[in-house]
Amino acid sequence: MPLLFVEIDNCFESAQVLAAKIDKYMRFCQRKVKDVDGKERPMWRTGWRVPDSRRGDQPHPPLLLVFNRIGPRNPNTVIAQLAELTQRHWKGHDYDGDFHMYDGKLPIVVTGMKQLKEHGPAGAVFRRFGRPHNQTLLEAIGNPRREAHDARKQAEYAARQREHQEELRRIAAQHRAEREANRPVCADCGTRFTDERWKAIEPAGCGTPRDTHPHLCDDCKQRAITAERQAEQAVPEHQEHDQAVPEQKAGGTWLSRFRD
Incomplete structure (x- = not known):
């Protein structure tokens, strides 16, 4: 059961008398005092607690008027007059034609004892x-149109977020596809370069590659380097022959001169 201020009327009092009581309700709701923590709050909140989920846009607790037709006054007539006299207390302002805001207002809800007996407190017998x-009590003291508006806006926002995330994923996938299409291929074995290998062959500046074998993958590069080193260390046979001939000539010349 939500927090309610309840006024029972046996149909003896006029609409003007009831309107004066509602004026007092408003003054009471607007009165502020310092709480135990030193902060200024509405006085009624120091005695009653309202869950945040039930506060909504109405800072004042609702007033429920229950008419019990015992006296001579017609409750329907009194209710119509009372609504007119207290309009400044309860009337909200339109928000973009979608719902009403009730900041600083006092929700006033009316019902009849006979209706309560017939339909019970959970029935749609409450008129704000x-x-x-008529609405159920929770609908009457709440703001269903605003709740529907907020839910719709939240759903629209969630849909936009999903679309945005999907667009980001699409762009990322397109970039990955373009990058893969430009990924270098080893000129020897045809293997695509890894990210590390691709980065290693990027020019270091002035268009000069940072790598000695930019057209080869890591494995082929190592094989190429090994082959080059082996080639540098090996001495060709024709070079050995060319070095041996002068020695023989030199020796032969020396011997022939010695004989002479």
Whole structure:
């Protein structure tokens, strides 16, 4: 059960008397005092607690008027007059034609004892001032149109977020595809370069590659380097022959001169 201020009327008092009582309710709701923590708050909040989920856009607790037709006054007439006299307390302002805001207002809800007996407190027998139809109690003291508006806006925001994330994924996939299409291929074995190998062959500046074998993958590069080193260390046979001939000539010349 939500927090309610309840006024029972046996149909003896006029709409003007009830309107004066509602004025007192408003003054009471607007009165502020310092709480135990030193902060200024509405006085009624120091005695009653309202969950955040039930506060919504209405800082004042709802007032429920229950009419019990015992006296001579017609409750329907009194209710119509009372709504007119207290309009400044309960009337909200339109928000973009979608719902009403009730900041600083006092929700006033009316019902009849006979209706409560017939339908029970969970029935749609409550009429909030400013609304054309009966509602359940929670709907009457709440703001279903705003809740529907907020839910719709939240759903639209979530849909936009999903679309945005999907667009980001699409762009990322396109970039990956373009990158893969440009990934270098080893000129020897045809293997695509790894990311590390691709980065290693990027020019270091002035268009000069940072790598000695930019057209080869890591494995082929190592084989190429090994082959080059082996080639440098090996001495060709024709070079050995060319070195041996002068020695023989030199020796032969020396011997022939010695004989002479």
